[in-house]
Amino acid sequence: MIRLEARPEPSRTFKWASPLIAVTATVAIGFALFPAMGKNPFDAFHAFFVKPLDSLYGVGELLLKASPLMMIATGLAAGYRANVWNIGAEGQLTLGAIAGGGVALALHGVDSPLVLPLMMAAGVAGGVAWAAIPAWLRTRFNANEILTSLMLVYVATLTLSLLVHDAWRDPEGFNFPQSKLFSESAILPNMLEATRLHWGFLLALAVVAAGWVFMQMSYVGYQMRVAGLAPAAAHYAGISAPRTVWLGMLIGGGCAGLAGVGEIAGPIGQLQPSVSPGYGFAAIIVAFVGRLHPVGIVFASLLMSLLYLGGESAQLNLALPSAVTGLFQGTLLFFLLAADVFIHYRLRGAKRVTRAAVAASDPARKMSGV
Amino acid sequence: MPRMNRRIALATIAAGALATAVALPAAAQTKAGEPLKIGFVYVSPIGDAGWTFQHDTGRKEMEAALGAKVTTKYIESVPEGADAERVIRELAQSGHQLVFTTSFGYMNPTIKVAATFPKTHFEHATGYKSAKNVGIYNARFYEGRYLAGIVAGRMTKTNVAGYVAAFPIPEVVMGINAFARGMRSVNPKAEVKVVWVNSWFDPGKERQAADTLISQGADVVTHHTDSTAAVQAAEAKKVYAVGYHSDMSKYGPNAQLTAVTHQWGDFYTKAAQSAVEGKWKPGNVWGGIKEGMIKLAAFNKVVPQDVQDQTRKVEADIRAGRFHPFTGPVKDNTGKERIAAGKTIDDVTLNKMDYYVEGVQGKLPSSK
Numbered sequence: 001m002i003r004l005e006a007r008p009e010p011s012r013t014f015k016w017a018s019p020l021i022a023v024t025a026t027v028a029i030g031f032a033l034f035p036a037m038g039k040n041p042f043d044a045f046h047a048f049f050v051k052p053l054d055s056l057y058g059v060g061e062l063l064l065k066a067s068p069l070m071m072i073a074t075g076l077a078a079g080y081r082a083n084v085w086n087i088g089a090e091g092q093l094t095l096g097a098i099a100g101g102g103v104a105l106a107l108h109g110v111d112s113p114l115v116l117p118l119m120m121a122a123g124v125a126g127g128v129a130w131a132a133i134p135a136w137l138r139t140r141f142n143a144n145e146i147l148t149s150l151m152l153v154y155v156a157t158l159t160l161s162l163l164v165h166d167a168w169r170d171p172e173g174f175n176f177p178q179s180k181l182f183s184e185s186a187i188l189p190n191m192l193e194a195t196r197l198h199w200g201f202l203l204a205l206a207v208v209a210a211g212w213v214f215m216q217m218s219y220v221g222y223q224m225r226v227a228g229l230a231p232a233a234a235h236y237a238g239i240s241a242p243r244t245v246w247l248g249m250l251i252g253g254g255c256a257g258l259a260g261v262g263e264i265a266g267p268i269g270q271l272q273p274s275v276s277p278g279y280g281f282a283a284i285i286v287a288f289v290g291r292l293h294p295v296g297i298v299f300a301s302l303l304m305s306l307l308y309l310g311g312e313s314a315q316l317n318l319a320l321p322s323a324v325t326g327l328f329q330g331t332l333l334f335f336l337l338a339a340d341v342f343i344h345y346r347l348r349g350a351k352r353v354t355r356a357a358v359a360a361s362d363p364a365r366k367m368s369g370v
Numbered sequence: 371m372p373r374m375n376r377r378i379a380l381a382t383i384a385a386g387a388l389a390t391a392v393a394l395p396a397a398a399q400t401k402a403g404e405p406l407k408i409g410f411v412y413v414s415p416i417g418d419a420g421w422t423f424q425h426d427t428g429r430k431e432m433e434a435a436l437g438a439k440v441t442t443k444y445i446e447s448v449p450e451g452a453d454a455e456r457v458i459r460e461l462a463q464s465g466h467q468l469v470f471t472t473s474f475g476y477m478n479p480t481i482k483v484a485a486t487f488p489k490t491h492f493e494h495a496t497g498y499k500s501a502k503n504v505g506i507y508n509a510r511f512y513e514g515r516y517l518a519g520i521v522a523g524r525m526t527k528t529n530v531a532g533y534v535a536a537f538p539i540p541e542v543v544m545g546i547n548a549f550a551r552g553m554r555s556v557n558p559k560a561e562v563k564v565v566w567v568n569s570w571f572d573p574g575k576e577r578q579a580a581d582t583l584i585s586q587g588a589d590v591v592t593h594h595t596d597s598t599a600a601v602q603a604a605e606a607k608k609v610y611a612v613g614y615h616s617d618m619s620k621y622g623p624n625a626q627l628t629a630v631t632h633q634w635g636d637f638y639t640k641a642a643q644s645a646v647e648g649k650w651k652p653g654n655v656w657g658g659i660k661e662g663m664i665k666l667a668a669f670n671k672v673v674p675q676d677v678q679d680q681t682r683k684v685e686a687d688i689r690a691g692r693f694h695p696f697t698g699p700v701k702d703n704t705g706k707e708r709i710a711a712g713k714t715i716d717d718v719t720l721n722k723m724d725y726y727v728e729g730v731q732g733k734l735p736s737s738k
Contacts, residue, residue, distance in 0.1 A: 057463070061456050161568055165538060165735060174498050175540050175724050176474065196455070267452035272475065273537070273568075277449040312457055315445045316464070322415060322447040 004345040014342040021342070022335035029331050039318050047317045048310035048328070060195025062305050064267065067204040068093070068259035068276070069301035072283035074211035075255025077292040081215065082224035083231065084248030088134065088149030089256040090280025091156035092127040096257025097264045098160055099126030101271040104186035104264070105168055105179055115185040120261050127257020128250050130156060135249035139242040145249065153280070161273045168271060179271035188265045200262035205298075207255060212294035214251075224248065256280055289336050307332065406468060406646050408432075409461035410444035411454065413473035414571045419616035420596040421570070422446065424632040425472045425495075431635030432642050439646050450475025455482055462487040468645045470638070471495065474539075480504060491650045493641055496541060498721070500652050507637060510658030511541065512548035512720075513688050514630030516695035517666055517681050518612040519552020521627050522560075522590040524677045525610055529559045532583025534593035534600045536570045538735045540723045542594045548695045549592065550729040556680070562730045563588060571596040577603050584609055590627070601626055617667035628681075629667035636662055656717065660689045696720065701728045 027045075034044040052058045072089045079086045086092075100123035107115050133152060137143040165177045172180075188198035215221040227234040227244040235241060263275050286304050290296030311325035410429055412422040429442055443466065448457045454476045461469050462483055468491045471480045477497035484492045484504045492504040500506050522531050531553060535542050546564060553560035563586060565579040576595045580603035583591055592612035593600035601618040604611035604625035611622050613629030637655060644650045657663035666685065669678050687693035698709035702725040709715055726734055 057459075064452075158568065162735075174721055176498075177537060177539060181478070263452060267455060270478070272451065274449065274451055274475075277451060277453055308453075309456075312445060312448075312453075312460070316443060316457075316460060319443065322445075 002347055002349055004341070005348045007344055007346055010343050011346070018339035018342055019336065022332070022339040025335045025339070026328075026332045030328065033324070033328060033331075037320060037324055039320065044314060044318060044320070047314045048325075049306065051313045051317060052306060052309035056192070057195050058309065060192055060197040061309060062302065063201050064195075064197050065305035065308055066298075066301040067201045068262055068279045069283050069286045069304055070297055071204045071207045071259040071262070072252075072256045072280060073286040073290060073297045073301060074208050074294055075252040076283055077287045077290070077294070077297060078211060078215055078221075078224065078251045079248030080228075080287060081292050082228040082244045082248045084245050084252075085146045086131060086134070086149050086249055086252040087146050087284065088131070088151075088153050088156075088280070089252060089283055090276060090278065091149070091153035092130045092253040092256035093260040093263075093276055093280045094153070094156040094160050095126040095130040096123035096260030097126075097271065097275045098156075098163065098260075099123055099257065100261035101168075101179065101182075101264050104182045105271075107183075107186070108180060109183050111183070111185050113185070115183075116188065116265065119186060119265055120258060123257040123261030124254045125257070127253040127255070127260065129253075130257070131249040131253025132246075135246050138245050138249075145245070149249075157274070160271065160275065164271050164273055170270075177273050181270045182265065186265055187269055188262070196267050198262075198266045200266050203258070203262065207258065208294045208298055211255075211297075215294070220247065256283075285333055285337075289333065291340070304333075405439055405441045406642065407464075407466040408440050408442045408642055408645075409466035409469040410442065411448050411457055411461070411469070411471045411473075411476060412444055412446040413448060413450060413475070414596055415446050417597075419598050419613075419618050419621070421615050421632075422472070422596070424615050425470075425634055428634030428638045429470075432638040435635075435639045436642055436646070440642050448476075455479035458483045458492075459486075462490045467491060468493070468642060468650070470641075474541075491645055491652075500654065503652060505641070505652035505654070507641075507653070507655040507657075508541075509632055509634075509663040510656060511630065511632070511664060512544045512695055513658040514664040514666060515545045515548040516552035516688075517685055518592065518628060518630050519549040519554075520556050520681045520684060521669070521673060521677060522549070522592070522610070522612060523553035523555070523557035524680070525627055525673065526553075526557065526560060526590050528587045528589045529557065529561060530587045530589065531560065531562050532580065532586070532588030532591040533562055533564045534576050534579040534583070534591065534595055535564050535566050536595045537568060538566060540721050543726070543734065544696075544720060544723045545594055546730055547723065547727040550727055551695055551700075554729045560729060564726075564730065564732060566735060567595060569595070573597040573599040576600055580604065581607070598622075613667065619667065619670070624670075624672075626667075627670050627673055631665050631667050633663050633665055658688070659685060660691070702726060703728050703730050 030045060031041045034041040053062060076086055076089055100119040103119045103122045130152060134145040134148040137148050138145045164179055168179045170178055170180045188200050191197045191199050191201060223239045224244055224247060227239050260275060264271060268275060282304055286297060286300045290300035307329045311329055314320045314325045315322055412425060414422045416422050416426045433440060433442055445457050448454055450473060458469060458471055458479055470493045472495045474496045477494055477499055480492050480494045481499050481501055481504060484501050488503055490503060494504060494506050496508045497506055533546055535546060546562060550562045563583055565583055567575040567579050569575060576593060576597055576599035580591050580600040584607045590610040591600050591604050593614055598618050598621040601611040601613050601622040605622035610627050611625040613626050615632055617629045617631055619626045684693060694714045696709060696715040698713045699707060699711040700709035702708050708725060724734060
């Protein structure tokens with residue numbers, strides 16, 4: 001029987017080795033999967049990881065898609081490190097888009113450099129407000145924020161749907177569910193000629209940098225990390241648990257709301273029933289693949305973005321069905337997350353398991369939160 | 371300083387790569403004799419039945435008809451939103467000279483991409499914006515709905531039909547209304563109940579909606595959503611169903627009375643043929659039974675011959691232009707007259723339809 005045993009401290013070797021294990025395992029799966037579909041695996045890897053980036057436009061798309069992911073994941077990571085499990089970033093993004101889009105529509109035709117900052121402020125406020133609901137329910141009634149934040153995603157997307165079907169519907173749009181196209185002043189300026197990359201990318205980098213400073217350098221960030229690692233010690237040290245919950249939720253909500261504005265003021269340019277292909281959920285994976293660290297999150301969001309583009313490219317260049325590209329994407333992410341287990345655990349071929357050994361290892365497992 | 375040199379070398383390579391990349395869009399022209407490259411963008415997986423399946427069937431029919439003159443590529447499950455623009459653009463950039471974008475939400479992205487690729491031809495389904503190189507096409511689904519309504523009106527015992535609908539946009543609303551008018555033309559007591567699922571493709575929700583409608587007394591269910599869930603629900607509960615998009619009889623061999631099917635093959639073949647000949651022009655195609663874009667699937671054997679004959683007769687009248695499902699008097703379900711007696715609705719008004727006709731229960735989600 002093989003079992004996992006907690007390491008006394010995280011393994012430095014496996015911190016570096018685990019991505020390699022994941023990549024090796026994924027490549028192995030690829031070599032089984034693609035030939036089974038009648039495709040040359042080398043062509044498939046090329047289509048997935050090289051083809052999307054072989055033009056300036058492709059690089060622009062990579063950064064464009066990575067921007068909302070890194071913004072949201074940075075915000076979520078702040079909460080996750082404090083053991084605050086905000087699963088509803090997709091809803092907070094949607095509320096950000098509603099609030100920012102509302103400003104854009106209210107100021108339609110107004111040509112002022114203040115429109116965009118106002119939209120962003122509204123977007124952050126929208127995301128924060130939406131995240132405040134689960135934070136309040138958690139601190140007031142001890143309601144599980146995983147459930148409440150997730151449920152509010154549906155409320156948010158249906159609210160957006162209601163608005164674009166009704167009050168904010170484009171009067172010239174033949175009753176189709178979408179708003180007017182935003183004025184020029186409500187669109188983020190392009191950053192790189194011949195691509196769709198806009199200044200939202202720099203904003204995303206700024207958010208990541210701010211997230212790093214907050215979590216690593218600030219006293220409040222330190223308190224949140226302590227609250228996540230050792231709740232009892234944090235309590236004893238006088239760190240307020242409700243404040244940790246509030247901060248963890250609101251930071252995540254604000255970042256997601258800003259990302260929502262980045263989408264509608266960026267590539268979409270209007271409100272429509274769906275403003276995100278699931279960035280709020282994908283960012284949860286990004287946060288963990290990036291090991292909840294800002295630098296890791298930047299790389300993880302680029303990888304995630306590349307996987308999206310690679311999936312399209314594999315469909316286009318190899319005629320692989322979307323189910324297969326999705327399966328391959330999932331495999332890579334699964335291995336990346338699974339291989340990280342070896343940082344904190346090691347495999348043991350246990351011959352005899354004594355009661356004492358079980359008792360000794362179990363609490364450790366609980367403490368590390370896996 | 372070797373380090374410096376290496377950096378300069380890298381920068382030069384990068385600049386070269388950028389120059390090639392920027393130069394690419396201009397080079398998207400095929401030479402004479404080469405097959406025309408045609409791209410398709412699908413909103414959902416192709417699957418075995420449904421909206422995208424019918425478009426893909428059309429694509430295959432076109433390939434069969436034109437043989438070596440064309441090659442096609444498709445991308446499925448492309449979300450309506452920021453991603454669509456990239457996919458459409460990639461198709462244009464990689465030399466596809468005719469691109470079909472098969473969902474309403476691709477409208478603005480198609481228009482945007484078309485502006486940067488003036489030599490590429492685009493055809494967008496179910497939208498209303500066109501351009502010098504963007505044509506639009508759609509089918510008169512409502513004609514088939516009216517016919518299916520006749521069958522449902524004759525077959526129902528409870529006089530209640532259930533309708534699982536996606537979004538309250540005119541295309542869906544006119545289908546519901548045509549179905550209700552078809553039912554009531556043969557059964558004045560017939561009522562239609564509608565459940566909105568706010569999704570084009572969500573088998574779980576569609577199934578639930580169909581079950582709800584059946585438990586509220588509907589003994590014929592139909593759907594304006596992409597999966598086969600409603601037909602399967604009817605089969606399981608031993609009531610009747612009218613399939614949509616595709617013939618779904620294999621999912622409801624006892625339940626499906628008939629199905630309103632979409633036939634895009636002829637249109638795709640014609641559009642591709644004219645592009646091959648260099649004669650493509652942006653059009654505004656809205657074809658129905660007459661053009662062969664809408665067809666009723668074979669009747670179930672439980673449908674009596676006289677019901678089949680009655681339906682076929684109306685079908686022939688529509689084909690010949692003798693009959694229009696929205697010929698007045700048409701009242702909405704609050705009793706207000708919407709189309710005067712003897713008048714027929716025009717296409718512009720039809721495309722803005724935002725009320726339920728008599729016989730449909732409830733209130734449209736977006737009506738004020």
